Amino acid sequence: MARYWLMKSEPFKYSWDDLVAEGEGTWDGVRNHRAKNNLAAMKVGDEAFFYHSREGLEIVGIATVSVDGIMDPTDPEQKWAAVKIKPKCKLKTPVTLKQIKAEPRLADCELVRLSRLSVAEITPEEWKIICEMGGL
DNA sequence: GCCAACGTTGGC
DNA sequence: GCCAACGTTGGC
Numbered sequence: 001m002a003r004y005w006l007m008k009s010e011p012f013k014y015s016w017d018d019l020v021a022e023g024e025g026t027w028d029g030v031r032n033h034r035a036k037n038n039l040a041a042m043k044v045g046d047e048a049f050f051y052h053s054r055e056g057l058e059i060v061g062i063a064t065v066s067v068d069g070i071m072d073p074t075d076p077e078q079k080w081a082a083v084k085i086k087p088k089c090k091l092k093t094p095v096t097l098k099q100i101k102a103e104p105r106l107a108d109c110e111l112v113r114l115s116r117l118s119v120a121e122i123t124p125e126e127w128k129i130i131c132e133m134g135g136l
Numbered sequence: 137g138c139c140a141a142c143g144t145t146g147g148c
Numbered sequence: 149g150c151c152a153a154c155g156t157t158g159g160c
Contacts (some may be wrong), residue, residue, distance in 0.1 A: 008158090032143075032157095054158060099157080116142060116157050 004122040005038060005048035006059070006111055007085070016050050016060045020087045025063075026080040027119075028072040035119035039081040044068050048085060049122065049130065051111070058094040059130065065134050092135030105129055 007027060009015065019025045030036055042048075046065045051062050052058055067084035106129060110120035122130070 010158090057159075114142085115140095115159070118157085 001040070001120075002043070002046050004124060004127040005042060005046060006051055006120045006122050007048050007061055007063070008051045008053040008118045008120075010055055011052045015052065016087070016090070019050065019061075019063065019085070024066055024084055024086045026082055027075050027082050028080075030072070030080060030082070030118060031114075032118060034114070035116055035117055036081050038052045038119040040069065041121075042068050042083050047088065047127075050087075053118075056094075057094040057112065059091060059096075059100075059134065060094050061087060061090040069078075089136075091131075093133075095130055095133045099133060100130070103129065103133070 014025065027039065030039055042065045044067065046068075048063050048065065049059045050061045050063050052060055054094050063085040065083050066086045069086070071078045072080040072082040080117050097111075100109070101112060105113065106126055109122060109126050110117055111122075114120065
């Protein structure tokens with residue numbers, strides 16, 4: 001069964017619009033073991049929220065994993081994982097970090113608990129709640 | 137721009 | 149193998 005994720009990106013580096021413009025993006029450059037484990041656990045067809053960090057601080061869209069289990073092309077030692085993702089749809093209304101923190105049912109999610117984790121897992125329940133908050 | 141949280145490094 | 153120092157990330 002498909003799992004759900006949340007991927008953080010700084011919009012001035014790589015934004016949702018960049019992903020849409022390219023059609024498919026490689027999620028690389030992750031240098032955190034926990035995030036790497038999450039990346040390695042992703043399978044084609046899994047869905048991920050696309051979150052803008054540092055600026056915006058909100059979930060803007062949903063992407064699907066199109067290629068899983070690849071090596072990070074930016075890593076010369078080839079020990080870090082990466083995946084490719086494609087944009088699926090935009091949220092009708094972005095869900096901000098503020099809203100997520102204000103929602104008691106989302107208090108335990110990795111995004112809130114581990115604010116510095118760039119790739120977090122989202123449970124199916126949390127996924128549903130955030131989708132509803134985003135107007136989907 | 138600041139600072140807290142976390143990960144990594146290196147001396148012992 | 150412990151832990152202090154340092155660097156980086158990300159929310160504010």
